Amino acid sequence: MDVTEAVKKRKSIRGYRPDPVPKEVLQQILDLARRAPSAMNTQPWEFTVLTGDVLENVRRSNVELLNSGAPPNPEHVVMDWPRESIYRQRQVDLAKQLFQLMDIPREDKEKRAKWMERGFRYFDAPAVVIISVDRCLSESGPLIDIGAVIQTICLMALHFGLGTCIEDQGVTYPEVLRKYAHIPDSKRIIMAIAIGYPDWDFPANKVETEREPTKNLATWLGFN
Numbered sequence: 001m002d003v004t005e006a007v008k009k010r011k012s013i014r015g016y017r018p019d020p021v022p023k024e025v026l027q028q029i030l031d032l033a034r035r036a037p038s039a040m041n042t043q044p045w046e047f048t049v050l051t052g053d054v055l056e057n058v059r060r061s062n063v064e065l066l067n068s069g070a071p072p073n074p075e076h077v078v079m080d081w082p083r084e085s086i087y088r089q090r091q092v093d094l095a096k097q098l099f100q101l102m103d104i105p106r107e108d109k110e111k112r113a114k115w116m117e118r119g120f121r122y123f124d125a126p127a128v129v130i131i132s133v134d135r136c137l138s139e140s141g142p143l144i145d146i147g148a149v150i151q152t153i154c155l156m157a158l159h160f161g162l163g164t165c166i167e168d169q170g171v172t173y174p175e176v177l178r179k180y181a182h183i184p185d186s187k188r189i190i191m192a193i194a195i196g197y198p199d200w201d202f203p204a205n206k207v208e209t210e211r212e213p214t215k216n217l218a219t220w221l222g223f224n
């Protein structure tokens, strides 16, 4: 798959087939993704790859904490979207589209809660990559590098017929990952990537997110 096709094809996958992803495939994806650029080639990323019983324990425990009302405890910098901003509007547009595809009426609290749970279960993906960085690095400094490696993982996954969903929901309760994935306190847990073979019949996978036209984003200077 060429780069243009991969960039166009990548989308967040929120429903997976149960087929396991071979370890060798995940290994190849990470081998390629570590070619991502980083500031001064510092390569701040660390990967913990979960499947099988370990992943099941993490899913179960995430959902238990969510349903018990445990306060979120993320270790990555949490974004805040001003209520009246275009950023908040885009978030609302995405949620509306997903709820429509999943047939979740706005007022149906139970269905909404079940949908939320899916995120905390990594959308039942057969594998998950957790990205962490050493705490000796600053909180926000490595995040640009982490973004580069995450996108590279998602693009390389396509090459192997896999889909992905980058997820901060999946790292809301780092204590769960410390317990079952043995990620030590010395590592800041930044992001999760659900990974697996897409179930193209799953309604949410039909989501078509929009993008702002380039003309509204780019300023061109010095051109004739």
Ligand SMILES: Cc1cc2nc3c(=O)[nH]c(=O)nc-3n(C[C@H](O)[C@H](O)[C@H](O)COP(=O)(O)O)c2cc1C
Pocket (backbone or CB within 6 Å): 010, 011, 012, 013, 014, 094, 119, 165, 166, 167, 168, 169, 170, 207, 209
């Ligand atoms: C940093 C980051 C965190 C995200 N967290 C979640 C998440 O917790 N749950 C989810 O369903 N999607 C999550 N996403 C996926 C975005 O919603 C998605 O990338 C965006 O809507 C654009 O859609 P696309 O990926 O299909 O192109 C996240 C994406 C990024 C980059």
